[in-house]
Amino acid sequence: MPVRVVVPATSANLGPGYDALGLALDLHDELTAEVTDGDLEVTVEGEGAGTLALDETHLVVRSMWAGYAAMGVTPPGVRLHCRNAIPHARGLGSSSAAIVGGLALARALVADGDRKLPDAELVALAADLEGHPDNVAPAALGGFTIAGREGERWYAVRAPVDPRVRVVxxxxxxxxxxxxxxxxxxxxxxxxxxxADAGRAALLVAALAGAPEHLLTATRDYLHQSYRRPAMPDSLALVDQLRADGVAAVVSGAGPTVLAFVTDGPDIADVADRCPEGWTARGLDIDGDGVRVVG
Structure with a gap:
């Protein structure tokens, strides 16, 4: 039977948490797959339609194959449909969503897949494929995560998020x-x-957990955003403008999307109204579930 999974967009770094902190967002790609007796079939709608590869080089397919290999399984054929909503190459974790979603599909299509590829191993394999864990961890586990590498071992830990916190x-x-x-x-x-960056990152964990009044101070970055200004001057200009007005704004991941933390409904509309011409603004909740099988 076909299996359908949804996997969230993510925002990494969040200012000072370079390559460590990540947040799952309520914006999802939807992937559907089934094992067949034929060859590989891939279709795509939404983001990437008409440009993404439709063969074994497709990132979801490569991730599925990696998941099957980790479980010692080789499928005779797969039919895959990707319904993508996460913008590509915008700093919202589209590649991590493809990797985590592909691994979750493979796991769901294999008998005892949850036992053969438990969450910790799925995150580690996803980090191996992506090269860093800051996006794949929240995509897999949901919520706010702290992730990294100690020797040869990846780690990922969920931390609490105050229910008042939303983002634009x-x-x-x-x-x-x-x-x-x-x-x-x-x-x-x-x-x-x-x-200074270490102190802000520690404060950010506390601010997201229950002290959102400190988010502006906590999201001050010293390690990466200013160095990236030549590649995305408009994004950093928007971050500067929002922060000057007291809004906790950061570059999302590697950019060029800008993420702003807000704490109540009116703030969302007020902040979204600051959207530059030609850009799109969207208020989002935090996704607390991560990748999941639906239907």
Whole structure:
């Protein structure tokens, strides 16, 4: 029988939490797959339709194959349909959603898949495929996560989020590759900046857990956003404008989307009204579930 999963968009870094902090958002890709006796069939609607590969190089397919291999299974054929809502190359975790969604599909299509590929192993395999865990962890586990690597082992831990916290994302009409954005980060930073960033990241965990009045201070970044300004000056200009008005705004992931934290309904409309011409603004809840099988 076909299996359908939904997987959330994510925002990583959140200002000072470079390559460590991530948040799942209530915006989802929907993936449906079934095992067949034929060849691979891939269809795509929504984001990426007409541009994404429809063969074994498709990221969802590659992730499914990695999941099957981890479980010691080789399917005779797969029919896959992707209904994508997460913007591509905008800093909202579209590649992580594809990876986590593909692994979740493979797990759901295999008998005893939950036992053969438990959540911790799914996150680790997803991080191996993505190269870093900050987006795949919230995509898999939901909510707010702290993730990283210790030696050869990936780790990911959920942390609480105050139910008052919501976000507004400002999505520009232009894209930015993660590789380009990462290439602008220097190999070393001043010790004072690193110390300040560590303090802000710790404060951000507390602010999201129950002290959202500290979110503006907690989202001050010293490690990556300013270095990326040449690649996305309009995004950083919007961050500067919002923060000058007391809004806790950051670059989402590698950008160029801007994310702003808000704490109640009226704030969402007021902040969304700051959307630049040609961009789109959207208020979103935090997704507390992560990837899940539906239907």
């Amino acid at each position: 994302v400002f999505v520009p009409p232009f894209s930015l590759s993660t590789e380009l954005a990462r290439g602008l980060i220097p190999e070393t930073v001043p010790h004072a900046d690193a110390a």
